[in-house]
Each structure stands twice: as structure tokens, then as C-alpha cells.
Amino acid sequence: MKKIIECIPNFSEGRNKEVIESILDTLRGKEGVKLLDYSSDCNHNRTVVTFIGEPEAVENSILEMASAVYKSIDMTIHKGEHPRMGALDVVPFVPVSGVSMEECIELANRVGKKIADNFNVPVYLYEDAAKCIDRQNLANVRKGQYEGFFEKIKKEEWKPDYGPAEINIKSGCTAVSARVPLVAFNVNLGTDNIDTANNIAKAVRHIGGGLRFVKAMGVRLEDRNIVQVSMNLVNYEKTSVYRAFEMVKMEARRYGVSVVGSEVIGLVPMAALIQSAEYYLQIENFSLDQVLEKRIWE
Known part of the structure; x- marks a missing residue:
């Protein structure tokens, strides 16, 4: 192609x-x-x-x-x-x-x-x-x-x-x-209180005063009896996945709620995951060229 x-x-x-x-x-x-x-x-x-x-x-x-x-x-x-x-x-x-x-x-x-x-x-x-x-x-x-x-x-x-x-x-x-690529990223909370999810979503999303390139809402997961903060990161290069994740965790602590998991819906750019790996592993001077599969694809 x-x-x-x-x-x-x-x-x-x-x-x-x-x-x-x-x-x-x-x-x-x-x-x-x-x-x-x-x-x-x-x-x-x-x-x-x-x-x-x-x-x-x-x-x-x-x-x-x-x-x-x-x-x-x-x-x-x-x-x-x-x-x-x-x-x-x-x-x-x-x-x-x-x-x-x-x-x-x-x-x-x-x-x-x-x-x-x-x-x-x-x-x-x-x-x-x-x-x-x-x-x-x-x-x-x-x-x-x-x-x-x-x-x-x-x-x-x-x-x-x-x-x-x-x-x-x-x-x-x-x-x-x-549009440019976005990341559909959801964070699951250890509670069934939808008001808590909505409050966290409001704090995280841009129109609520939160992160610039994040859209978010609270969602009830009836089959698991929990709620989630469902997000679209419309520009992951400027608002990274890890930054959105950390802000949800920070806001959840206000309500005494823990994060019990997260999920990506659909496909995600490799660079978005590399950003998170760099942050959580505290890798210094990392380059996408160091990813084995990327070099093989080339």
C-alpha cells in the first residue's frame, strides 16, 4: 500500500x-x-x-x-x-x-x-x-x-x-x-459509586479544569459491580497515558478509592506505551530505536 x-x-x-x-x-x-x-x-x-x-x-x-x-x-x-x-x-x-x-x-x-x-x-x-x-x-x-x-x-x-x-x-x-490518533484508555475503580467516578472524570478532563487533551466520563460496569473513568486522550504526545493514569489515582485517593485496573480500547501507538515505560521505569535517554521489533520491521 x-x-x-x-x-x-x-x-x-x-x-x-x-x-x-x-x-x-x-x-x-x-x-x-x-x-x-x-x-x-x-x-x-x-x-x-x-x-x-x-x-x-x-x-x-x-x-x-x-x-x-x-x-x-x-x-x-x-x-x-x-x-x-x-x-x-x-x-x-x-x-x-x-x-x-x-x-x-x-x-x-x-x-x-x-x-x-x-x-x-x-x-x-x-x-x-x-x-x-x-x-x-x-x-x-x-x-x-x-x-x-x-x-x-x-x-x-x-x-x-x-x-x-x-x-x-x-x-x-x-x-x-x-483526526490525529487518539488513545481510548479506561481506569477501573474499586467502588460501585458512580458519583465518585463522575467526580474524578470531571477533575481529570479538560473542560473541568483538568488535563488539556483528555475527555473523560464515569461509567458503571454492571457485570463487575464497579465503576470506571472512561477517557479519550486526543493527543497522547502532549498529554501522555501515564499522566492521565496518575491523575486518576491522585483524585481517587480523595475518596478513599483504589484503582483496580485499566484497559486500552482498540489499538494504541507504540510511542504512547514507550512514554509510560520510560516514566515508570525511570529510563534515561531512551529512544524508540532501542525497541527490537521496531528495528526488525525496518
Whole structure:
């Protein structure tokens, strides 16, 4: 592949394995793309997918996947802990190799328009593809979630970038973007008190006065009877994984709560893990070139 784009679609189903597999089958064995990873969570009721490919192949594949998602998922009956506004909730494009951010923005616009035209679904552009500053932050776009969009979409300032100014009752709305890589990082707490998780999330996230490139919220894990601080690190180079982790631990101590584990959702850049290894091992003058596998890949 001379040009490589990463696509990380999130769809609103994390419990029905048959539905999940049927959606993923649209990506398997396709020329020009490779399914790298997927992660389903029953509490969030959401699946996060990562695939890569050449621009044209990625475009064709995400549209085929969209068709399967809209056919299989009914938002009128969807319930889950993770915020969502539609069946195919978000579709971010990330430049990986031989591709500029401008090309990913163009792709986001083409795909957004085709989703709107082909499936009658309102589409919003966010992050680097946003047409106005109020839509750069996905949290602003998705505020109100599926249920709130029946009224929100009627407001002039929330007219979609593509598609009808009326929510698709079954499929909801979809957000499409071009962005830099992010790290989806969750920290599990040794308590079932959701207020504690929410308070910690508020302290850690940027809009609450916390870390600049962190979005965070409290989530209840019903199957484990605990709560977690669920985070998106939208620029791991400027706000590292270890810094977010340490701040969650520090805030948790205020409530007498321990951290019992953490998890990464989807794929993570090697550099993000190397940063954490350097910090916790106190390695001096470490270089990514010292990683054996990296040198072998070269």
C-alpha cells in the first residue's frame, strides 16, 4: 500500500454477537483493506473497529459496513452506558502513511455526503473536518445523545452538514471526522459509586479544569459491580497515558478509592506505551530505536 488511512468506526451494538459478526464480515477478506482489531463492550453496548487500507478501498468498505449497521441496529431500543447519537455513531479517518490530513478531510466529506444521500441519515463533521469551531469537539456534537436529537436537530445552529434536518428514527445521526490518533484508555475503580467516578472524570478532563487533551466520563460496569473513568486522550504526545493514569489515582485517593485496573480500547501507538515505560521505569535517554521489533520491521 502506497497510501494508508486508518478508519475507526464505532457502532452501537456490543451484546449481540451474531449482529456484530455480520457487520464485521463486510470488512473481512476485502482487497485493499485489512481489519486490524475490534472490541465489543456489553456495558457500553458498543463496538470499536479498526481497519486500514488505501483511500478508495477504505471509502468503499466503510459504506458497505454502514449499510450493514443501519440494517441491523435499531436505536429506538438501544441502551448503553456510552454516549451515542446513532447506530453508526462515529467514523474517524486518520492519516497513517503517504496521506495528508487534508486528504482525510476530503474523504470525511465524501463519505459523510454518501451516508446522508444513500441512507437518509443526518451527518455531522467534527475534529479536523469540522466546518465551524463549535463542532470540533465530538462531545458538543453528541450532547443530548440520540434521544435529545429529535429537538436539537431542529435548531438552526445544529443543522447537519449533510442530510436531512430531521433525525432518522431507526438509525439516528452519524458523526464523521478526520483526526490525529487518539488513545481510548479506561481506569477501573474499586467502588460501585458512580458519583465518585463522575467526580474524578470531571477533575481529570479538560473542560473541568483538568488535563488539556483528555475527555473523560464515569461509567458503571454492571457485570463487575464497579465503576470506571472512561477517557479519550486526543493527543497522547502532549498529554501522555501515564499522566492521565496518575491523575486518576491522585483524585481517587480523595475518596478513599483504589484503582483496580485499566484497559486500552482498540489499538494504541507504540510511542504512547514507550512514554509510560520510560516514566515508570525511570529510563534515561531512551529512544524508540532501542525497541527490537521496531528495528526488525525496518
